[in-house]
Amino acid sequence: MPVNNENWKPTIVAFCCNWCSYAGADLAGSSRLAYPADVKIIKVPCSCRVNPMFILRAFEKGADGVILCGCHPGDCHYSTGNYYARRRMTLLFSMLDYLGIEEGRTRVEWVSAAEGVKFSETMNSFVEKVRTLGPSVRLGDLRCKN
Amino acid sequence: MQKIGVFVCHCGSNIAATVDVKKVVEMAAKEQGVFHAEDYPYMCSEAGQSRIAAAVKEKGLTGIVVCSCSPRMHEATFRKAAERAGINPYMVEIANIREHCSWIHKDMTEATEKAVILMRAAVAKVHLNAPLMAGESRVTKRALVIGGGIAGIQTAIDIADAGYKVDIVEKTPSIGGRMSQLDKTFPTLDCSACILTPKMVEAASHENITIHTWSEVEKVSGFVGNFTVDIRKKARYVNMDKCTGCGVCQEKCPSKKPLNEFNRGLNTRTAIYTPFAQAIPNVPVIDANSCIKLKTGKCGICEKFCQVGAIDYTQKDEIITEQYGAIVVATGFDTIKLDKYGEYAYNESKDVITSLELERIMNAAGPTKGHLERLSDGKAPKEIVFIQCVGSRCSDDRGKPYCSKICCMYTAKHAMLIRDKYPDTNVTVFYIDVRTPGKNFDEFYRRAVEDYGVHYIKGQVGKVMPQADGSLLVQGVDLLDNKQILKKADMVVLATAIEPNPDVRKIATMLTASIDTNNFLTEAHPKLRPVESPTAGVFLSGVCQGPKDIPETVAQAGAAAVKVIGLLAKDKLKTNPCTAKSDELLCNGCSQCANVCPYGAITYEEKLINDHGIRRTSRVAVVNGALCQGCGACTVTCPSGAMDLQGFSNRQILAEVDAICR
Incomplete structure (x- = not known):
């Protein structure tokens, strides 16, 4: 549901692994690389800690986009965690797309601790994408609201 | 119900210039369960920490939220402050309103709104925090240095001088590294070999140093204080105990085509060779790709001329497994x-x-x-x-x-x-x-x-x-x-x-040490922890971390050694208590969690379980807290929702999600 309202602000939840992406976000911060304030980061030890349930809950509660950031393939602090995350999210995102939560509202991105620039660029492009898609109401609608 | 205190830091003007801290305090005070909220210019200062302690005492707080810089910066500081104030250190959560907020946003209204949301998420999480106790693990008092250049040699000598055992693993036939290839060194123009070879000899003759040349690290498992490392000792085809280093084999070897790596391929060497005259150990290796005997079965000249019978064409690669408390990467460039x-x-x-x-x-x-x-x-x-x-x-x-x-x-x-x-x-x-x-x-x-x-x-x-x-x-x-x-x-x-040496990528993957876009290993903090990797127990020495000249490399090698010594001097380390835990009532022993655990931390036991008054025996997952590193792979895999991660539980993360999306 795209909106014409310039002032509409999406709610974006970003899950970042402690070792790479959270540190990448810190580096983006200390390098003053701006991205929209709509992005709120939740720290998890590893991208594999992100249960699909968390993402469904975010959409249910009104998130307009959810992004999961982890270490690059092969660089996971726990060796294999990001591979599990990748498989789970591939499955989840295709299911969400089927449910009507467009592909553009979900993303997995690998950001290392040294990639402050990439973190900022990723968030900018992701927020931009979600803005074009407008508010996500699909999962909220599925639930009975009082 | 927790009694929570929220402490908002100005960080001088770093936060206060873009976030209205008073507003954050005001909003915090309205949150459910928040019994105390205040701001202070520098929460991390002694005075700031005392304010936390005072509030804990006065209001009987059970949980703390600090809205400040990244937890990577001061989480440990505030956890210690909480501990001193008499509450469990894991009852502290940080809302990162500096790196993730004030430093990247310019608009004060927007930044303040975001800071309030981050504060709420942290408050929501602390409500569900539980006190955690750190366990202890033993420290193996032996260090591994990967790479035998000047960085590795200096690190090894410094660690060995402090009385700890060190192993150097070097993939070429000799230690010495790049510095051994240099002719003179700036800015004094002294001869490189003249200052390096005494160090090589010192390392080789040191009672605490073992050198594995022509060897490579094959596999690393374990964690800080308790690494298990497989080292591949490549077949040298020369018996190191017998060889006297006389060099006759090299004079007689008829295979003279292979390019001399030590001379950067500018001339050739023989198939059996020591890379340079001062090589340590002074024992040649046979390059199996160019040796006529190993390739065709004919020749055997070196064996004939060797006076002591040191040549052994039947040697095979050997894998040795060693235990280490710390690992230093010194893989060079x-x-x-x-x-x-x-x-x-x-x-x-x-x-x-x-x-x-x-x-x-x-x-x-x-x-x-x-x-x-x-x-x-x-x-x-x-x-x-x-x-x-x-x-x-x-x-x-x-x-x-x-x-x-x-x-x-x-x-x-x-x-x-x-x-x-x-x-x-x-x-x-x-x-x-x-x-x-x-x-x-x-x-x-x-x-x-x-x-x-x-x-x-x-x-x-x-x-x-x-x-x-x-x-x-x-x-x-x-x-x-x-x-x-x-x-x-x-x-x-x-x-x-x-x-960086191209092999560093492979080594970084084995050590789960992070690497930057240029393949340099990342330090734990660019200014304050320059010789430590973010992976506990892994240290950095020399050019593998960034371009350096010899004096800087030697200085960093010494610094890395000091960090290793500091680690090995401890008898026991505190382990991360944020480990997985299985709910025995829910677990049905399906084994899926053990399949995804990278540390083999999960085993299964038959246990007598009291299920709401009904006693039954059930096969349930048991997590070894010393082995679990707290990644959480098992928690998502568990089909019955029995597995959860302490400190990052399902309920805690959902509470954060709810707080952000509300």
């Missing part, structure tokens, strides 16, 4: 490949060489016995052009974006040595900038220009064109005179960018 730099004609002309190749040419043990000669015709060059920043400070993807740091100085050194030894040879240097920050460095460069008459031209070279008469035509630009230059040269030397 190589120069970049010049395939993408066709304009310098490196692959076309033998007289276009890299600086490291010049180093070997200038060295008395090198391919020309130290005589400065053109490799094409053996003539002495009369005009030499040095080109700086070949692949360094490069804006496109052909080269490296960083400054290789050592090239300005070694080029001044080369120019000076050439002018000193061959005064009738002209030396011209094309440079972008001359960078000489270092003790006695600029003085050294000035000497090259003023005393030795080295001709420096500010400008880049566009093309090197080999001519029919064997000379080279160098086309460049003089930026200060604003004119094109065409210069005839007999030899062109390229100050080639350095890059």
Whole structure:
């Protein structure tokens, strides 16, 4: 549901692994690389800690986009965690797309601790994408609201 | 129900300039369960921490939220403060309103709104925090150093001198590394071998140091204090206990084709070889790819001539498994490949060489016995052009974006040595900038220009064109005179960018140490923890962390050693209590969690369970807290929702999600 309202602000939840992406976000911060304030980061030890349930809950509660950031393939602090995350999210995102939560509202991105620039660029492009898609109401609608 | 205190830090103006901290405090006070909220200019200061302690005492707080900088910065500080105030350190949560908020947003309203949301998420999480107790694990009092160059050698010696056992694993046949290939060192011009070989001997003869050359790290498991490492000792085909290093085998070996790696491929060596005269250990290896006996079964000359029967063609690679408490990476560097730099004609002309190749040419043990000669015709060059920043400070993807740091100085050194030894040879240097920050460095460069008459031209070279008469035509630009230059040269030397040893990627993956976009290993903090990797128990020494000259490498090697000694001096380490925990009532023993656990931390036990008054025996997952590193892979895999991660539980993360989306 795209909106014409310039002032509409999406709610974006970003899950970042402690070792790479959270540190990448810190580096983006200390390098003053701006991205929209709509992005709120939740720290998890590893991208594999992100249960699909968390993402469904975010959409249910009104998130307009959810992004999961982890270490690059092969660089996971726990060796294999990001591979599990990748498989789970591939499955989840295709299911969400089927449910009507467009592909553009979900993303997995690998950001290392040294990639402050990439973190900022990723968030900018992701927020931009979600803005074009407008508010996500699909999962909220599925639930009975009082 | 927790009684929560929210403490908002101004961080001077770092936070307060973009976030209305008073507003955050005001909003915090309205949150459910928040019994205390205040702001302070520097929460991390002694005074700030005392305010936390005072509030805990006065209001009987059970949970703390600090809205401040990244938890990577001060989480430990505030956890300790909480502990001193008498509450469990894991009852503290940080809302990162600096790196993730005030530093990236300019609009105060927007930043304040975001800070309030981050605060709420942290408050929501703390409500569900539970006190956690750190366990303890033992420390194996032995260190592993990967790489036997000057960085690795110095680290090993310093650790060994403190009384701890150290193993050096070096993949080439000898320790010594890049420094052993250098002829002279700047800015003193002392001979590299003369200052390095005593260190090599010291390492080899040290009672606490074991050196595994011709060996590679194969597998690493475990964690800080308790690493288990498989080391592949490659077949040397020479019995190290018997060999006396007499060198007869090398004289007699008929296979003389393989390129000599130590001399950068400028000449050849035999199939059985020691890389250089001062090699340690002074025991040759047989290069199985060029040995006639190993390839065809015929020959066996070295075996015939060996007086002590040290040659053993039946040797096989051997894997040894060792335990270590700490691991130091000192894998060093190589120069970049010049395939993408066709304009310098490196692959076309033998007289276009890299600086490291010049180093070997200038060295008395090198391919020309130290005589400065053109490799094409053996003539002495009369005009030499040095080109700086070949692949360094490069804006496109052909080269490296960083400054290789050592090239300005070694080029001044080369120019000076050439002018000193061959005064009738002209030396011209094309440079972008001359960078000489270092003790006695600029003085050294000035000497090259003023005393030795080295001709420096500010400008880049566009093309090197080999001519029919064997000379080279160098086309460049003089930026200060604003004119094109065409210069005839007999030899062109390229100050080639350095890059981390290509193997470092494999090693970083094994150690789960992080690596940056240029393949340099990332330090735990760029300023305050420069020799530690973010992975606990893994330390960095030398160029694997970033370009460095020898003095800096030695200094960092010592610093890494101190960190290792500090770790090995402890008998026990506190383990991370944020580990997985299985709910025995829900677990049905399906084994899926154990399948995804990278640490083998999950086992299954038959347990008698009291399920709401009904006693039953059930196979349930049990997590070994000492092995679990808290990644959480099992928690998502568990189909019955029995597995949860302490400190990052499902309910805690959902509470954060709810707080952000509400």
